[in-house]
Amino acid sequence: MELKYGCNPNQKPSSIYIENGELPIEVLNGKPGYINLLDAFNGWQLVKELKKATGLPAATSFKHVSPAGAAVAVSLDETTAKVCFVDDLGDLSQIATAYARARGADRMSSYGDFIALSDTCDVSTAKLIQREVSDGIIAPDYTPEALEILKSKRKGTYNIVKIDPEYIPSPIEKKTVYGVTFEQGRNELLIDNSLLKNIVSKNKDIPDDKKRDLLISLITLKYTQSNSVCYVKNGMAVGIGAGQQSRIHCTRLAGNKADNYWLRHSPQVLGLEFVDNIRRPDRDNAIDVYISEEYEDVLKDGTWQNIFKTKPSVFTLEQKKEWLTKNTGVSLGSDAFFPFGDNIERARKSGTLYVAEPGGSIRDDNVIETCDKYNIALCFTGIRLFHH
Numbered sequence: 001m002e003l004k005y006g007c008n009p010n011q012k013p014s015s016i017y018i019e020n021g022e023l024p025i026e027v028l029n030g031k032p033g034y035i036n037l038l039d040a041f042n043g044w045q046l047v048k049e050l051k052k053a054t055g056l057p058a059a060t061s062f063k064h065v066s067p068a069g070a071a072v073a074v075s076l077d078e079t080t081a082k083v084c085f086v087d088d089l090g091d092l093s094q095i096a097t098a099y100a101r102a103r104g105a106d107r108m109s110s111y112g113d114f115i116a117l118s119d120t121c122d123v124s125t126a127k128l129i130q131r132e133v134s135d136g137i138i139a140p141d142y143t144p145e146a147l148e149i150l151k152s153k154r155k156g157t158y159n160i161v162k163i164d165p166e167y168i169p170s171p172i173e174k175k176t177v178y179g180v181t182f183e184q185g186r187n188e189l190l191i192d193n194s195l196l197k198n199i200v201s202k203n204k205d206i207p208d209d210k211k212r213d214l215l216i217s218l219i220t221l222k223y224t225q226s227n228s229v230c231y232v233k234n235g236m237a238v239g240i241g242a243g244q245q246s247r248i249h250c251t252r253l254a255g256n257k258a259d260n261y262w263l264r265h266s267p268q269v270l271g272l273e274f275v276d277n278i279r280r281p282d283r284d285n286a287i288d289v290y291i292s293e294e295y296e297d298v299l300k301d302g303t304w305q306n307i308f309k310t311k312p313s314v315f316t317l318e319q320k321k322e323w324l325t326k327n328t329g330v331s332l333g334s335d336a337f338f339p340f341g342d343n344i345e346r347a348r349k350s351g352t353l354y355v356a357e358p359g360g361s362i363r364d365d366n367v368i369e370t371c372d373k374y375n376i377a378l379c380f381t382g383i384r385l386f387h388h
Helices: 034-054 076-083 095-104 123-130 144-151 208-222 249-265 280-290 319-323 344-349 362-373
Strands: 025-029 060-065 066-073 113-117 132-139 159-163 172-177 182-187 229-231 238-240 330-334 352-357 377-381
Touching: 034 060, 034 066, 034 132, 034 159, 034 208, 060 095, 066 208, 095 113, 095 123, 095 238, 123 144, 132 208, 144 159, 144 344, 172 362, 208 238, 208 330, 208 352, 229 249, 229 362, 238 249, 249 319, 249 330, 249 344, 249 352, 330 344, 344 352, 344 362, 362 377
Parallel strands: 113 132, 132 159, 330 352, 352 377
Antiparallel strands: 025 159, 060 066, 060 113, 066 238, 172 182, 229 238, 229 330
16 A cells, blocks of 8 residues: 655655555545554554453554553543543543543643544544544544544545454564564563552552553553553543653653643633633643643733633642642553662652552562552563563
């Protein structure tokens, strides 16, 4: 299949092919590029495994070959629906709920995403997608009505890909770098509750919904560029730190994203009054800046009037710290072992009470000790999840 272009417009020609058999996808609309399909195939694997592990419809929002968000269809309460900006859509289907959560966790990073759904895309989901800035979608099927809605996006050029859910890839993966072909066995590791049995902390109590969240974090990490960590709360990834060279930088980056997600639940943010007809990306950007240290950029005279009906008060550092203490019950996964307890120190500031990581560091004792200090339950999975 000929593609629009490679990673960059100057990289032509570009195509995908399969050595044996037929391609497992059908392009129903648009003309995907190289990165689009990298996102599509990684995203499809992620949601397929999430549904298998949890039994719930799953969705992910991919950007640059890492998920910006991933979630399963846990029902939305009124506040979360507002935070995800879907409270005006009424009752959502399960698969629409999963995507609302996946995109809603980090709307800034999801801008221009490639979507993957574990289940058939229905009208409820298509209407949600219709009003968002997105590059494309991959799903096992589409209802006729949903397909027509999606075809209307981007002046008829929106990328719509249908994948054969029964497709089984070759057990050997290959890729070429600098003219040299690399080969390895596919990562067919099954991620399920058996990986959460080795609880090495004093606290051995991990409720079923937190085990589900730990599985979501681990499966998300399996398709996130390494190094990576993932915070999960209530069935959705709320902070993903991808592609960092240092483990603690992953934990901080993802933790900051998780904090931003929680800050968006605060009365200060939920009470923001935006001017009529503000563009959704402009609103999302304003919220992101408002809760950051750069808040003056949206509150200065001559600027706030273009965003807000009334000038908001400053969301002070003390107020933010107080609100963040209310966050709890967060689960955290890591694609490789934590070398020091400083990762746990940072993670607990974002409400983490449950952790799953491979173990195997020479400082495992320090990590366990730090978890015990905060009554955090820690699982050693014994498996690494690097992805490149």
